[in-house]
Amino acid sequence: MPVPRYQPHYTFADYAQWQGDWELWNGLPVAMTPSPFGNHQQTLTRLARLLGNELERVGCECEALVELDWVVTDDTVVRPDLMIVCNGVPARHQQTAPALVAEVLSVSTASRDRTFKRALYASQSVPLYLMVEPEEQQIEVLHLAEDRYHPLASAVGPFSLSVHPDCEIILDPSKLFRR
Numbered sequence: 115m116p117v118p119r120y121q122p123h124y125t126f127a128d129y130a131q132w133q134g135d136w137e138l139w140n141g142l143p144v145a146m147t148p149s150p151f152g153n154h155q156q157t158l159t160r161l162a163r164l165l166g167n168e169l170e171r172v173g174c175e176c177e178a179l180v181e182l183d184w185v186v187t188d189d190t191v192v193r194p195d196l197m198i199v200c201n202g203v204p205a206r207h208q209q210t211a212p213a214l215v216a217e218v219l220s221v222s223t224a225s226r227d228r229t230f231k232r233a234l235y236a237s238q239s240v241p242l243y244l245m246v247e248p249e250e251q252q253i254e255v256l257h258l259a260e261d262r263y264h265p266l267a268s269a270v271g272p273f274s275l276s277v278h279p280d281c282e283i284i285l286d287p288s289k290l291f292r293r
Contacts, residue, residue: 125188139230141189151220157248158195158218160290165198165216168283176200176213176278184208186238192231195246200278213277216244232256236263242275251291 123141135146158180165178179197185207186192197212215235217227227245235243236258243263245254255273256263266273272286 123189126185126191129191135193137193138189138191139234144226146193153248154218154220157246157290161216161218161246162196164285164289165196165283168285169198169277169281172281172283174200174278174281174283176281177203179203179208182208184212186234190234192234194231198277200281211238211240213240214242214244214275215240216246218246218248220248232263236261242277246290248291251287253285253287253290 121142124138124143125141126138129136129138129143132143137144137146162178162180169176169178176198177200179199181193181195182197182204183191183193184197191207194212194215195218196214196216197208198214199208199210200213201210215231217223217231219227232243232245239258241258243256243258245256246252247254255266255275257266258264271288272284274282274284276282
């Protein structure tokens, strides 16, 4: 009879001691290196600025936060590219489901963002999930209904997002993807 293979199971306490950029998925470490390339960072910076400006424009109490750890459970910690949080800015890590999560897709992360993270965010009841594709200059907007994500109507121009009761913002892809 073969000996069972040992597979370590890490927790947030372990994660907090690690050097470098990591996420923790169901107790397994996932390296977040190398850092994203320029186009990814440019898109993320623009997205954060656009969403932050919109939240301010409509007087919403929510905030757009970039690359903050979200401690989902004791053995799952992710670092979305961007989150909109509406329950106050956390002193350290996000502990509750954000109102919106956005991931800027790249060759090295697109598969993870479309599978594991999509399922994780749905299981945690994140109402809106944006997958931003800088190369194709597209935004896939998913809305949670009946415990799964459904695409919102695709927009050629600006579209609105309801991120919180009485907080509807507009996102204009032409401002995000300007070259």
